[in-house]
Amino acid sequence: MTKVLAVNSSPNMEEGTTALILNPFLEGMKDAGAEVELLYTKKLDIKPCIGDFSCWETGGKCCINDDMEQVVSKLLNADMWIFGIPVYIPFPGEFQNLLNRTMPLFDGSADVRGGRMYPRLRKEVKLKLIGLISTCGYWGLDNFDKVIDPIKDMAEICKADFPDPLLRPHASLLMSMLNEGSDVGFIVDAAREAGSQIINDGKISPKTSEIVSRPLVSFEEFASKESP
Template sequence: MNIIGFVASPRKKGNTAWAVNAILEGAKEQGAKIQVFYFNDLDIKPCQSCYGCKKGNQGCIINDDMQKLYGALKSADALVFGSPIYMGQMSAQAKIFTDRLYAQFSPRFSPQFKEENAAKKLVLAFTQGNPDAGLFQTYIDYTKKMFQLLEFDVKDVAVITGTRSEPAQEKKDLQTAMKNIGSSLV
């Protein structure tokens, strides 16, 4: 099984990166092949709404690092997508990525649409400084629904709170919980 992790945080060693890597570690312990991408290390331009991706079969016509991610997405059996919550929603890096998914995974708003290929498994991991787990629940639910409309099979949504006062890796039993999520993907 091939599982790809996406860290949509500007902090390569921050809470979100830790969470995604802990989930991937749990999957790796079950025999999965893992790979992780740090969006802040990549040159990904915003969608230009040119619809070049819908003309023919060439996909997105923007030649940037998103092309690498499209290739990784095709070969993945499951994904782990992590973002900090900034200003009540996903990071700018995460939003650019999700907008660019349009070229490969157009939203299916028609109940008659049936995907020929099985949906890819997905785990969402959010980190937030605020200790109130329900504070951004509406946005988290919206994001889960968005990925479901893109035909992803959302298996779990991890929300790690209070990271402003205590780093995720210092939270008791959190490492085990994240690894268990990764194990469940395999």
């Protein structure tokens, strides 16, 4: 059974737009037989990394005593990491702390590949895939690059697969339309299908990604309402 650790990094947790896409995606993973655990960064006490590198001298034991010790253990034992991230600049602060505090998962030696040096994962890390679910308030997909690039780079560092991310622009409008009973439930259904596809195929089909990202209004209509 595939073991999945998911992180919802929205400060709004279940009330935010990230949950609109992440939750059905995780349900789809469960439908396909995965074991899924979901964490919320807002509920975790994760202090900033102090950069003393002691975790590389102690077999992965961080000198900071907080919730990250348990998170590292969960990350170490998961086959897939799924990150639900709303677009900030680029991440919500709690999630940035979490990423920085993953240093205990590395052993301190250098992994040289393709003319670049990477930190080397500890041998006991089971990770095979990193998935990204992201939402933003503005209209277009070009708003997501600042989130995609560092997560994609992390997957490369970890030698993990990085399937095309699932992106939902103008997600606040989607939330409003769902609350009003508009016929946009097909987006939620597609997010659930995407979760099943990740488990069964290791990727999300272009058609499913397109449905989740599909514009609900034209750029001109959206911009006219958002700009004075």
